[in-house]
Amino acid sequence: MLGIPLQTSTGGGITIAIAVFVGQAVAFVIACWIAKRSYDGYRDARRSPLLWLALGIALLAAVPTVIRFLLPTLLGASSLTTTVLATASEIVGLAAILYTVYGRP
Template sequence: MIAIPLEAATGGSQSAAALVFVGRTIAFAIACWIAWRTYRGYERVRAPALLWLALGIALLAAVPTMVRFLIPTITDVTPLTTTLLATSSEIAGLLAILYAVYGRP
């Protein structure tokens, strides 16, 4: 069984921390599913825009969720570093989606 570091949560009860964990897990799963389905669409039709869209969705939703949970759990980096990494991934994801929609991939 995987231990959830609920004692590391600040500013709330353990039940609130558990709800946040469940919410982030659901958001991560949904983002991964959408990115996977988009990638599968790319494999069928070989439209580069779908590949950029899949990458953008992964960078926008799945990667920041993972970064915000894993980085503080397995390392002792500052919250600023974690926020910077997650925000950078979100910006890269938005740029990939913009390229998929408006660019000529």
């Protein structure tokens, strides 16, 4: 069967690249906004669960986005290194959110 593949391993066109970049930027901004709102709530009420929630959101969404974008771009990090560091950040972020929900912060 001959035809144009729907997906290639080397990437797509410029439109796809721009769409991915914009999507990652939007996800980063939203995660930072949620983390800041949680931190502001912590500062106002001095409730430690809000601080843990802010940390968890930042580590779950904002930090991996930065890692996946900046490490390969600026430092030339390998795909394996980038994936391991981003996944580790996500796991720590989820653990912080779980601590908020089930722990006694």
